[in-house]
Amino acid sequence: MxxxxxxxxxxxxxxxxxxxxxxxxxxxxxxxxxxEPLSFLPPIYASINGLTxxxxxxxxxxxxxxxxxxxxxxxxxxxLCSVLFLGMYVAYHMTSDSTPYGGEGIGRTFYFLILISHxxxxxxxxxxxxxTYARAALGNFPQHKKIAxxxxxxxxxxxxxxxxVYLMISPYYVH
Numbered sequence: 001m002x003x004x005x006x007x008x009x010x011x012x013x014x015x016x017x018x019x020x021x022x023x024x025x026x027x028x029x030x031x032x033x034x035x036e037p038l039s040f041l042p043p044i045y046a047s048i049n050g051l052t053x054x055x056x057x058x059x060x061x062x063x064x065x066x067x068x069x070x071x072x073x074x075x076x077x078x079x080l081c082s083v084l085f086l087g088m089y090v091a092y093h094m095t096s097d098s099t100p101y102g103g104e105g106i107g108r109t110f111y112f113l114i115l116i117s118h119x120x121x122x123x124x125x126x127x128x129x130x131x132t133y134a135r136a137a138l139g140n141f142p143q144h145k146k147i148a149x150x151x152x153x154x155x156x157x158x159x160x161x162x163x164x165v166y167l168m169i170s171p172y173y174v175h
Contacts (some may be wrong), residue, residue, distance in 0.1 A: 002138070009134035017127035020086075027090045037096040038088075042173065045088040046166030052081040053159035060152060072136070078155075079129065085162070102172040111168045118161040125155045 059074035101111050128151040135144035 006134075006138055009130075009138065013127055013130040013134060016130060020126055021123045024086065024090060028093050030094050032094050035095050038092045039096055039173070041088045041092040042166055042170070045085045045092070046163050046170075048081050048085045048088070049159045049162035049166070052078050052085070053156055053163070055081065056152065056156050056159065075133065079133070082129075099169055099173050101169055103168070107168070111165070114161050114168070115165050118158055118165055121154050121158040121161070125151060125158055129155060 055074050055078045059071050059078065062074060063071040101108060103111060128147065132144055132147045132151045135141070135147065
């Protein structure tokens with residue numbers, strides 16, 4: 001295994017794992033004045049989350065059947081979907097006010113538990129996904145498989161919980 005390439009991957013993983021959440025947090029607070037709100041984006045980025053979940057499951061089935069090439073392509077597509085989701089999510093929040101959840105009681109508690117766990121796992125999976133990908137790219141498949149067993153369920157949960165959050169808040173969007 002090329003130690004120079006491994007160091008380069010590690011450096012980028014650390015940089016991206018720190019930079020992405022910080023940039024998203026900063027951009028989340030930025031409002032672009034005099035721009036038409038991108039209110040059409042939430043169902044699109046929620047659908048992308050749903051697609052990511054489906055593709056992750058198909059990718060696992062593919063690797064279990066020994067189809068490494070299909071697995072690799074699907075994981076790359078999942079990573080692209082996650083980047084598209086994040087871009088749309090940030091763009092929406094830069095042009096629109098946040099929608100407060102209007103439910104009460106246990107539904108409200110459930111909503112915030114799902115939302116908070118979704119946000120936290122979305123941050124945690126950044127390095128996990130990147131490390132998993134780097135290990136496969138470096139041909140270190142035993143270590144790839146080891147971390148993938150952690151990354152997969154967390155990424156899947158983040159994707160599914162994103163859809164649930166959208167479905168729970170969608171009645172409260174201003175149209």
